[in-house]
Amino acid sequence: MESRTPTPEPGLRMRLPNLWEVLSRRTLAPVDLFSFYIYMRDVQRSVDYLDFWLDVSQHMSLCRHYVRELRRSVLVSTPDLEKSGSKRSSQILDNYNNDRRSSEQGPSGLYTDAKERQTPDQRLSAFLRNDNGSHHSPQHSQGSTNHSEHAPGAEHQPRPSFMTNNSGSPNVNNSNSSPQNTVARADIRASAEKILYTFLLPGAEREIILPQGILNDITNSIETEGRDDPEVFDAAKDYVFQAMERDAFPGFLRAKALGNIVQPSVMLRLIIGLVSFFGALWAAFVLIFLDKNRATRCWLILPFTVGIYFLGSHQYMLDPILALLGYSEYTFMNFARIKEPFVRKLLNKRALMCLAGMLILDVAILCLFIFVPGKRL
Numbered sequence: 001m002e003s004r005t006p007t008p009e010p011g012l013r014m015r016l017p018n019l020w021e022v023l024s025r026r027t028l029a030p031v032d033l034f035s036f037y038i039y040m041r042d043v044q045r046s047v048d049y050l051d052f053w054l055d056v057s058q059h060m061s062l063c064r065h066y067v068r069e070l071r072r073s074v075l076v077s078t079p080d081l082e083k084s085g086s087k088r089s090s091q092i093l094d095n096y097n098n099d100r101r102s103s104e105q106g107p108s109g110l111y112t113d114a115k116e117r118q119t120p121d122q123r124l125s126a127f128l129r130n131d132n133g134s135h136h137s138p139q140h141s142q143g144s145t146n147h148s149e150h151a152p153g154a155e156h157q158p159r160p161s162f163m164t165n166n167s168g169s170p171n172v173n174n175s176n177s178s179p180q181n182t183v184a185r186a187d188i189r190a191s192a193e194k195i196l197y198t199f200l201l202p203g204a205e206r207e208i209i210l211p212q213g214i215l216n217d218i219t220n221s222i223e224t225e226g227r228d229d230p231e232v233f234d235a236a237k238d239y240v241f242q243a244m245e246r247d248a249f250p251g252f253l254r255a256k257a258l259g260n261i262v263q264p265s266v267m268l269r270l271i272i273g274l275v276s277f278f279g280a281l282w283a284a285f286v287l288i289f290l291d292k293n294r295a296t297r298c299w300l301i302l303p304f305t306v307g308i309y310f311l312g313s314h315q316y317m318l319d320p321i322l323a324l325l326g327y328s329e330y331t332f333m334n335f336a337r338i339k340e341p342f343v344r345k346l347l348n349k350r351a352l353m354c355l356a357g358m359l360i361l362d363v364a365i366l367c368l369f370i371f372v373p374g375k376r377l
Contacts, residue, residue: 014342019249028339030256030328039252048206049240052199056237059191060230066183192228257343259317260328270314277307284369291374305362312358320351
């Protein structure tokens with residue numbers, strides 16, 4: 001379990017990364033999140049699962065930003081709030097702000113201790129549920145309007161969006177001392193509903209396959225109970241994470257950490273290699289049966305070398321010369337520098353081994369067809 005702990009410094013990680021490190025953007029090319037997204041889109045054909053996971057993570061970030069801004073607005077509106085010790089909501093916000101730094105955003109309880117990992121996120125979800133319910137409670141009804149207007153730090157819904165102010169025009173002068181939140185409570189609700197309607201409901205635009213029990217729980221929580229806290233999606237997020245880790249991530253590591261070319265390039269190299277190799281065989285037999293001298297047969301070096309090189313690249317899904325130059329292909333004929341230290345070291349070793357094998361095979365075949373006695377038919 002210790003080997004799967006996220007490592008902030010990619011230069012110190014002398015091993016292949018795990019899926020959590022890739023999704024949390026702690027890796028470099030060619031095993032970064034961008035490369036994994038392209039792999040899920042072009043190879044696995046299941047990028048909707050990754051988009052769902054990223055959207056849920058973004059929803060979590062939105063909720064954290066909302067709580068952080070809410071705490072700031074409360075402290076700005078009531079500077080003596082911390083001294084009074086009578087505001088339970090402020091204490092919850094303060095505790096969350098202190099604990100969130102040690103929490104890890106990601107699958108629930110997969111890679112860190114459950115108590116350390118889940119306590120801040122569960123506190124966040126509990127606060128959002130309490131905050132959501134408070135806006136529909138009797139204290140916020142019309143009969144208690146006067147009381148809420150005089151309460152310190154009282155909030156009025158809906159809060160303005162982070163893109164506009166109360167007048168509807170773009171809010172470009174929102175200073176850090178402003179008590180207004182840059183994320184409205186309605187934005188969190190809209191984010192949760194967007195995830196539900198985009199990925200989870202039957203017949204959705206980008207529907208993903210989840211166990212029916214998980215779908216029913218999420219649908220009931222959002223549409224019936226009115227919840228929009230991140231904990232609603234925990235079960236689905238963990239299920240999708242485990243599915244990607246089991247079905248997609250091993251192939252991604254094989255393609256990017258052990259190879260450096262994409263599938264269209266692999267097929268192109270197979271075609272070029274076969275044409276070149278069979279052309280070299282045809283030319284070799286022609287030169288032998290025409291009884292050409294060995295100097296003339298040395299021209300066979302070119303087609304045999306090209307054919308063996310491209311066939312070897314197809315076999316190992318690795319272009320040795322590109323690997324030694326420090327490049328990896330992320331889409332067809334588009335290349336990027338290899339920045340992950342361990343992956344570059346691994347690819348260099350594999351490239352040298354592949355080149356050695358290709359060279360031995362090439363020399364053996366060339367010796368056979370160059371030095372064999374000729375006989376004119």
